[in-house]
Amino acid sequence: MISKTVKLLKVVGFGLAVCLAVSASLDLVRVNPYLCRDNRVCPELGKPLSVRWDELQVALAALHRREQAADDGQIVPAKFVFDPPAAHGRELTVMVYNIKGLPDTFRGGVHPNAFRIIGERLAERRREGTAPDIVLLQEAFTTRAREIAGYAGYKHVIYGPRRQNTQTYWLARPFVYLWKAAWNRSVHLESSGLMILTDLDVQTPREVSFGHRACAGSDCLANKGLVAVRVKLPDSNRWIDVLDTHLNSNASSDAGIKQILFAHERQVDKIHDVITAEKTDRDALILGGDFNSNPETIRYAYLEDRLGLKDANSDCLIRTGCTIPHTVDLQAFWRSNELRQFYRQGSSTTLQPIRATMDFTAPVDGKPLSDHDAVEITYLVHSASTTD
Numbered sequence: 001m002i003s004k005t006v007k008l009l010k011v012v013g014f015g016l017a018v019c020l021a022v023s024a025s026l027d028l029v030r031v032n033p034y035l036c037r038d039n040r041v042c043p044e045l046g047k048p049l050s051v052r053w054d055e056l057q058v059a060l061a062a063l064h065r066r067e068q069a070a071d072d073g074q075i076v077p078a079k080f081v082f083d084p085p086a087a088h089g090r091e092l093t094v095m096v097y098n099i100k101g102l103p104d105t106f107r108g109g110v111h112p113n114a115f116r117i118i119g120e121r122l123a124e125r126r127r128e129g130t131a132p133d134i135v136l137l138q139e140a141f142t143t144r145a146r147e148i149a150g151y152a153g154y155k156h157v158i159y160g161p162r163r164q165n166t167q168t169y170w171l172a173r174p175f176v177y178l179w180k181a182a183w184n185r186s187v188h189l190e191s192s193g194l195m196i197l198t199d200l201d202v203q204t205p206r207e208v209s210f211g212h213r214a215c216a217g218s219d220c221l222a223n224k225g226l227v228a229v230r231v232k233l234p235d236s237n238r239w240i241d242v243l244d245t246h247l248n249s250n251a252s253s254d255a256g257i258k259q260i261l262f263a264h265e266r267q268v269d270k271i272h273d274v275i276t277a278e279k280t281d282r283d284a285l286i287l288g289g290d291f292n293s294n295p296e297t298i299r300y301a302y303l304e305d306r307l308g309l310k311d312a313n314s315d316c317l318i319r320t321g322c323t324i325p326h327t328v329d330l331q332a333f334w335r336s337n338e339l340r341q342f343y344r345q346g347s348s349t350t351l352q353p354i355r356a357t358m359d360f361t362a363p364v365d366g367k368p369l370s371d372h373d374a375v376e377i378t379y380l381v382h383s384a385s386t387t388d
Helices: 002-026 050-071 114-128 148-152 175-179 217-221 257-277 298-307 312-319 330-336
Strands: 089-101 134-140 156-159 195-198 202-209 225-232 239-246 284-290 339-344 349-359 374-383
Touching: 050 312, 050 330, 089 114, 089 239, 089 284, 089 339, 089 349, 114 148, 134 148, 134 239, 134 284, 148 195, 156 202, 156 225, 195 225, 195 239, 202 257, 217 257, 225 257, 239 257, 257 284, 257 298, 284 349, 312 330, 312 339, 312 349, 312 374, 330 349, 339 349, 339 374
Parallel strands: 089 134, 239 284
Antiparallel strands: 089 374, 134 195, 156 195, 202 225, 225 239, 284 339, 349 374
């Protein structure tokens, strides 16, 4: 009996060793960033990005000029690619904010009352008439985090995919993958953590899960996806589509590069399918969220190529030259914060970024409110029709 037990243990031990070896082999390349320069071919993307690298140099030079202006206390005025008649332009302000609404054990050194402070500040701005028209939140996983909506008092609260929306796959990979959270199928312990807040009229809210294969590492614990809603523009009969999402993280997911990039591509492909299906001749679109990528990464290159949307963060710094307060950290706004807004024009409605800022940047009682700062962009909404 003992000998059989010993043999069984040896077999189990050998199996565990094989699984560990496989897991380690998937994790051989654990470096970041995934940067492609000059004529180098990015193996994960399969194409050279030399032209794109030239564009990045232009962007970095523009960023440097803006930073110098900020150091001199200047606020660079807005300039327009087109010059719409002011009488027919309306403004729409959108905020993107990852609130780090994780269980307390994983929240690190953030302020214990951060959610109340965030919500009350939004409520105060609503009373003052300076609040964003639309707030896109990420990582609102816990009940306490979702209480932001109650404190802020916005009329509409739209949630992303819940934990129960799709199946879970507890046995999708050998349990040894828990060693590095290296699974690539969803094991949903949490919802998507997505919320949209607005006082504007809304239609047809939609929750879309990325699917159980579109994740990597510890991000598979959440039901990753997006939430979309049609929003009526202020003082208008026009509508736009607004989407909120949160893509797979990098090193914090504790997965290998190949797994992360594979998951990211699947997630971006799903977003592409959604925005393509939602495309109409009349509706513009804004996609905001935590994309866990910046313009210097392969992940961003795939995102930009696949979706074909304009990057409002980049446009504000480089193309349209939004008005940005000199107190804004331009490096964080453009790349290190990884919270972005993308937009698409409609045939009868155009969006033009004209102002940008960052909020919730200052610590409270010496503690930050999140591990991100909120990105806020104001668009001039211009209709080709003068009848609305």
